[in-house]
Amino acid sequence: MFSVITAAAQAVTEAVAGAAVEAAPHASGGLPQLNTHDFSPQLIWLAVMFTLLYVILSRVALPAVGEVLAERRERIGRDLAAAAKLKSETDKALSDYEKALADARSKASGIAKEKRQSLADETEAERLKVEAQLNAKLHEAEARIAATKAKALLSVNDIAAETASAVVGKLIGQDVSVADVKAALAAAGK
Amino acid sequence: MAAEAGGGHGPMSQFEIKRYVPLDLFGQDASFTNASLYMVLAVLLITAFFAAAMRNRALVPGRLQSVAEMSYEFIANMVRENVGDEGMKYFPFIFSLFVFVLVLNMLGMIPGTFTVTSHIIVTFALAALVFLVVTAIGFARHGFGYLKLFVPDGVPIWLMPLIVPIELISYLIRPISLSVRLFANMMAGHTMLKVFAGFAVSLPVFAKIAPVLFTTAFTGLEFVVAFLQAFIFTVLTCIYLNDAVNMHH
Numbered sequence: 001m002f003s004v005i006t007a008a009a010q011a012v013t014e015a016v017a018g019a020a021v022e023a024a025p026h027a028s029g030g031l032p033q034l035n036t037h038d039f040s041p042q043l044i045w046l047a048v049m050f051t052l053l054y055v056i057l058s059r060v061a062l063p064a065v066g067e068v069l070a071e072r073r074e075r076i077g078r079d080l081a082a083a084a085k086l087k088s089e090t091d092k093a094l095s096d097y098e099k100a101l102a103d104a105r106s107k108a109s110g111i112a113k114e115k116r117q118s119l120a121d122e123t124e125a126e127r128l129k130v131e132a133q134l135n136a137k138l139h140e141a142e143a144r145i146a147a148t149k150a151k152a153l154l155s156v157n158d159i160a161a162e163t164a165s166a167v168v169g170k171l172i173g174q175d176v177s178v179a180d181v182k183a184a185l186a187a188a189g190k
Numbered sequence: 191m192a193a194e195a196g197g198g199h200g201p202m203s204q205f206e207i208k209r210y211v212p213l214d215l216f217g218q219d220a221s222f223t224n225a226s227l228y229m230v231l232a233v234l235l236i237t238a239f240f241a242a243a244m245r246n247r248a249l250v251p252g253r254l255q256s257v258a259e260m261s262y263e264f265i266a267n268m269v270r271e272n273v274g275d276e277g278m279k280y281f282p283f284i285f286s287l288f289v290f291v292l293v294l295n296m297l298g299m300i301p302g303t304f305t306v307t308s309h310i311i312v313t314f315a316l317a318a319l320v321f322l323v324v325t326a327i328g329f330a331r332h333g334f335g336y337l338k339l340f341v342p343d344g345v346p347i348w349l350m351p352l353i354v355p356i357e358l359i360s361y362l363i364r365p366i367s368l369s370v371r372l373f374a375n376m377m378a379g380h381t382m383l384k385v386f387a388g389f390a391v392s393l394p395v396f397a398k399i400a401p402v403l404f405t406t407a408f409t410g411l412e413f414v415v416a417f418l419q420a421f422i423f424t425v426l427t428c429i430y431l432n433d434a435v436n437m438h439h
Contacts, residue, residue, distance in 0.1 A: 031202065032202060032203075032206040033205055033308070033310050033373070034310070038223070040218050040220065041213075042207070042226075042312055044215060044220040045222075045225065045226035045229050046315055046316075049229040050229075050316070052233055053237075053286050053290055054286045056236075056240075057289070058282030058283075058286070061241075061258075062282050064240070066262070067247070068244070068247050068251075069262065069263070072249055075249060
């Protein structure tokens with residue numbers, strides 16, 4: 001067990017030493033990053049490539065992304081505005097409908113009232129007419145009755161005279177003329 | 191010693207610049223190197239990604255387009271939060287910096303690849319570019335008034351001889367701190383990975399498990415670092431830009 005640990009420790013030491021040794025040649029010539037001969041190609045290629053990247057991104061790629069984002073923002077804004085407009089239109093239509101409904105209701109009740117009134121008037125007129133007719137007929141009838149009565153009353157005298165002449169003739173046993181009776185009656189009437 | 195002869199398997203050999211195509215540009219060495227290759231690769235990848243993502247320009251985005259839009263919004267929000275709407279003029283520059291550094295960092299995480307951002311000259315050039323751009327914007331917007339940046343408000347006048355040099359130095363040191371942070375993180379991480387991966391090879395079989403586990407865990411951490419360093423580089427650029435645009439101190 002102990003030997004295993006020592007072997008491991010030895011191996012670690014060797015590896016570290018190996019790494020150090022391997023790094024050493026470069027360290028002696030400096031870090032690769034500090035090799036000034038390599039600066040020029042790196043700077044030139046960096047300048048070219050970064051400029052190229054900047055041109056591509058600023059002229060093409062970023063405007064494209066920006067346009068899409070702006071378009072989406074605009075579209076969403078437009079849709080929201082359209083939705084708000086439609087909502088206000090709906091509200092307006094609803095209020096119009098309610099107003100129309102109320103109008104129709106009041107109109108209907110007006111018509112009903114008017115109709116009721118006109119029907120009542122008509123009925124009243126009809127009633128008055130019928131009453132007038134009835135009254136007329138009543139008057140006529142009354143007149144007729146009065147006439148008949150008068151006529152009858154007139155006849156009564158004749159009948160009474162006839163009857164009286166007949167009765168008197170029977171009573172006294174001799175014929176009494178109707179004219180005499182009438183004259184007698186007329187005298188009695190005075 | 192075999193490392194020296196065979197091109198190297200040491201932890202530092204991964205940082206060596208290899209010239210694939212020697213080129214000369216007006217007397218300057220412009221060779222196509224492994225660094226050039228990965229820079230070209232990064233630009234191609236980013237371009238291909240955006241071309242594929244924005245192919246449809248769909249109102250309801252697909253997966254790739256969502257990622258493209260998320261990255262856009264991520265950096266756009268960062269610029270807006272740190273600099274304000276005025277800073278959106280410089281958004282393409284900030285975005286380019288972020289994706290360039292991020293993709294180079296991430297490409298470096300593929301075993302056997304070269305990490306461009308592990309070279310101080312590259313990170314320094316980017317940081318110097320940021321410094322120059324920010325300083326130019328500052329002077330363009332505020333003229334010599336930009337120098338007031340070094341004279342903070344509410345500091346007693348007798349402290350000025352102390353404060354102004356400190357402010358000036360802290361301003362001038364920005365490209366160095368910005369570049370060294372990225373470079374050191376990338377180099378240290380990749381060196382550590384290589385060293386411990388080396389242990390996995392050189393240790394006896396029964397002990398290999400420890401460096402393998404460590405390397406695995408550390409690789410995960412390195413992915414976080416690769417993203418985080420790109421993020422930090424970009425956030426600091428935004429903060430510097432805020433000084434130049436708004437002069438808030």
